[in-house]
Amino acid sequence: MPCTITSNESVIPLLQNAIEVASQTDTYISLRMPDAINTDAYTKWVNKLKDGISNNDEIIVTTHVSKYVPKDSFIPDGMSAFARNVKRIGDFILSLIALVVFSPLFLICYIAIRREDGGSAIFKQERIGRFGRPFYIYKFRSMCLDAEKFGPQLSHSGGDNDPRLTKTGRFIRAHHLDELPQLYNVLRGDMAFIGPRPERKFYIDQILEHDARYTYLYQIRPGVTSYATLYNGYTDTMEKMLRRLEYDLYYLGHRSWLFDFKILLNTFCSIVFGKKF
Structure with a gap:
């Protein structure tokens, strides 16, 4: 309405x-x-x-929308209330199991990062989540300690070719191991396994200057992986960020258990077999 x-x-x-x-x-x-x-x-x-x-x-x-958004452009969540509740329960159970199963891998990554430069192994950063509320996202640190000494920067083209990456960081990012701590975010309810990738307010403000429909994504939890990640890859320019938004809005309006399963399966194929979409 x-x-x-x-x-x-x-x-x-x-x-x-x-x-x-x-x-x-x-x-x-x-x-x-x-x-x-x-x-x-x-x-x-x-x-x-x-x-x-x-x-x-x-x-x-x-409540946070722009006067430039057409009156008939609102995109509601395509998933029913029942489906959303089941999805949340499934995310909680799977994240709890995954945290236990992958605990040895957590320890290996932690030790490797600490040994390389002595810095903190866990990197946390404020992102904007459901209802536009900020939360801290957790990752294994893949970049040098002063990676953003000149302010926020988008990942360079190719993602794992960013010159700010450490030797260990390049490896864990190439194999997506840096995302493992986000299982804790899923467990807490900050995130889901599948959903639009959460962004920083610094970049959201820039996106809103071009397309205020970004606020529609506040209806749902951000995800560890997304439809946009598979087909749009890393976003190192505003053009790519706006293209990612189109994928995210499509997901918002069409999401379902089956759609989520396809994204999860394709993400697995991308990580394990290097398949491109």
Whole structure:
């Protein structure tokens, strides 16, 4: 149910209506607020919406959207509430099993990284997740200690050819071992096995200048692997980031258990057999 806010006078009635509808039905509500609207005075209402959805995974309310988004462009989650709940339970169980099974590999990677330069083996970085909320993503550190001393940088073309990679880092990235700690993110519920890759706010702000539909991805948990990763690869330019967004939006509107299984299977083939898609 899209709602368009056109003036300050219309804010309160629409927010009240959104809260009432969201509390009674499984509805996707998009509140479009032009930049000219003063939303500071209505913070408590927006917070009430956020409080309402934080306790009910079946309700999605998008409050951070741009006036440049066409009124009929909203893309709802293609997966039903029941399917989402089953997916979350499956992610929790699989991540718990994987953490136990791969624990020896965790130890090997940890020791190898520490021995090379003595720095921390685990790298954490703030990303934006479901409902637009920040969380810390965990990886095995694959780059030198001062990799971003000049600020955030996208991975160079080819990903594993980035000159900032350490010798050990080049190996673990080439074999996707650097992603293993994200099993903990899946266990916590920050992420899912399949979903759009989480991005930093620094880059999201740049993407939003080109395409405000990125906020639609806030409906679902980001993933360890994604449909876009298979077909778009590393994103080292804004053009590639916008192309990745198109893949992510397609996934959002069409996702299902079968679609997730195909992505997981193709990811396995890509890692083990080097298959390109």
